[in-house]
Amino acid sequence: MSDDIAIKVEGLYKQYRLGVIGADTLKDDLKLALAKLRGKSLADVYDIQGNDRMVGDSEYVYALQDVNFEVKKGEILGIIGKNGAGKSTLLKILSKVTGPTKGQIKVDGRIASLLEVGTGFHPELTGRENIFLNGAILGMKKPEIRKKLDEIVDFSGIGKYLDTPVKRYSSGMMVRLGFAVAAHLEPEILIVDEVLAVGDAEFQKRCIGKMNDVSKNQGRTVLFVSHNMASVMELCDRGLLMQHGTVHSTGKVSDIIPAYLNVFRAEALTSELHTLKTRNGNGKIQFHRVQLMDQENSVIDFVLSGQKMKFKVTLKVHKPQEFKQIHISLRVVDSNDVTLFHLSNSVANGKEVSINKDTDEFDVEFHLDKLPLNSGKYHFHLFCSDLQEVYDELNFAGELNVEGGNFYKSGKLPPASTSSFLVDYNVTI
Template sequence: MSDIAIKVENLGKLYRLGEIGTGTLGQDLSRWWARTRGKEDPFATIGETNDRTKKGGSNYVWSLKDVNFEVKQGEVLGIIGRNGAGKSTLLKILSKVTGPSRGSIKINGRIASLLEVGTGFHPELTGRENVFLNGAILGMNKAEIQSKFDEIVDFSGVERYIDTPVKRYSSGMYVRLAFAVAAFLEPEILIVDEVLAVGDAEFQKKCLGRMKDVSRNDGRTILFVSHSMPALKNICTTGILMETGKVSFSGSADEVIDYYITNFLSFNTDTRIKITDKNREYDLLRQIEYDSIEFVNPVEKNMYSTEDDIAILITLKSKIDREDFRIAFSIFKMDESAVGTFFSQETLSIRKGETKDFVITLKDHQLAKGQYYLDFSVGIGNELIGATEYDVVTKTLFFEIAYKDTSKTQMMVLWHSGWGAVNFHNVDIKAI
């Protein structure tokens, strides 16, 4: 097991839903009795899988069931899955915050974990005291911790509050310090649940950079749960996909991410969208705002070929007179990585109280086969003179680029060839 950092075998975790506590004294007793005789928990047999979308008949739920996997030393394992799939439960068991109901885990090395906000730190103790407490838990002596202390405080950026009890920290500050502690106290295994999402964008970037350093330079093992595909792609080497408490797919990080994107992320096939606040991540003044966005010329529902122009009809509403605004839009892949941003070349105009249509035509798009979505913004200015955004809308329309239907091309060519007018050397006929 020398190069294995973590080995998980037949791991199961049974939770009882509803009130805290095991229920009745009778249930507790029969459980205890079964346990003392080395028998299986009698309620374990009635537990159901944790599909949160279905109403179950039993109060017991298998948060994890028959989970098996290994993590090699130096591996950066990404854990993906929908809400309620069991990811945090797994990390909690590995971090010994809660015990398994079944199965075994073997861990080779000291673990530092960053779980949900609220675990790991003692609320009444100050930031400084918590750093030392955590170091002690990791088996470090005072001098060792002291030698890392400045680095930790510096990275966290909460110096001013280091002697304040952490219960007075904002959740972002809390995560900043907790991450710095976990990442700088040199654990052999670093476990990070998606808490990073609480920090601001700049800090998230810093954390991802640090995690990369910790794995590449120091050869540490990392387990990382995240819903952000770019973040996972950036740092993970391998991945597992969890579905209703089980590992349903595993492989290289890229394989698992691609599998998840194709099979789980919602790709809506509307060709027209009426913009609502669900599309708005930023709270802008919206002097000019998006009303609706529509594909005008799809080959089929949301499908374009590699050669078609993409035309989009945009309807804007305005509360102001403006002669000099621009529309911009960005194309993203389903893993949220940006493909490109386009601006209207000419400035546009709209009058106060007006609802006005605009058509964007994307010519010669050169997009590869795959699925994409569009974000839009409207504003004035540019990168050089500084910009004001009136409205930004995200994840509006989804579309797919497919290869041009070569069976049709072929038929056309054959028909033309009857006239002896087509030069076959210029015709590219690909299999689909």
């Protein structure tokens, strides 16, 4: 391996035996046994249809197949792909949480990983004790860790809880401390999974800035997994697209993201919202259905430029309880996932909304008096959170087909190739 390479992966495979090693709970074992009695295939039970990862109809499945790639020192690699593509399994192998079935991995440097909430923490130890524990695992001496302690505490914002056992921390606090520890204890390689989605938007932005800093200014290598393409585009030098346990493609992030979006849309456009698996959030509230409606409240398949319309979004509460300060937003994007406009109850109404404890389903309607889009095909993302937690996030939740309308009352529109977003204006001469 050349001196400028931080990670080299060759012929990597990971195989699991479903129902024996692969099942994590008694529920999974019972589900497998019942499926066998009913004559159902394991592909149906474990939702791995159509990806050729089953070994016939046996109890074995490949999570990874013949994975090959390199990461240079100081590079930020964005690893993207739908849920179940093999991203998390790959990171667990690189982090030595689990071993490969076969293949070779060469790593030059120490690795710090943030894979799941609470990864690397002992629940009975305090935040302070866990910081020193993680530093010791990385081979650091106590004086070295003490020098970094104030930075870690300041970045994580958990100062008043520093001497509290981490088992009493919220998921958001665990993530903040976990990232602060991983980023500030100076490993040569930093691995961050989608776990950052648990944190609030401001903290996510700070994490992006920190990862950029450790790579560009400190020469460290970062592997970053995310479903947020804007973050990947902003942060990463190169992209690696995983699909069905293999490397679909790798290269410039500007080339990889369009390939990912095409894979993503194929699922999103043929699924009901509640069946989509590629989503983020804790699921306490989830998007269930979305409808496009005209001013007569009729469901429509397409909209005209300038037409009065609304998005009717139905959400379901997993367990009825009182929710305060709920933020719900809808973001319309073009074919390159560039945001054209953003709608939210927080902006339109100037405040978040509270949900009654007896509510198990509710609707949110986003009204547009005049759709400001030229003819074309667009998509929209959905997001629901409060000030502390992300409840649900769906990228490419639906498609918005727009036909040319009489937006300017002149019977004319600018060429769609030059302007997607339409501005209402007048000209005087």
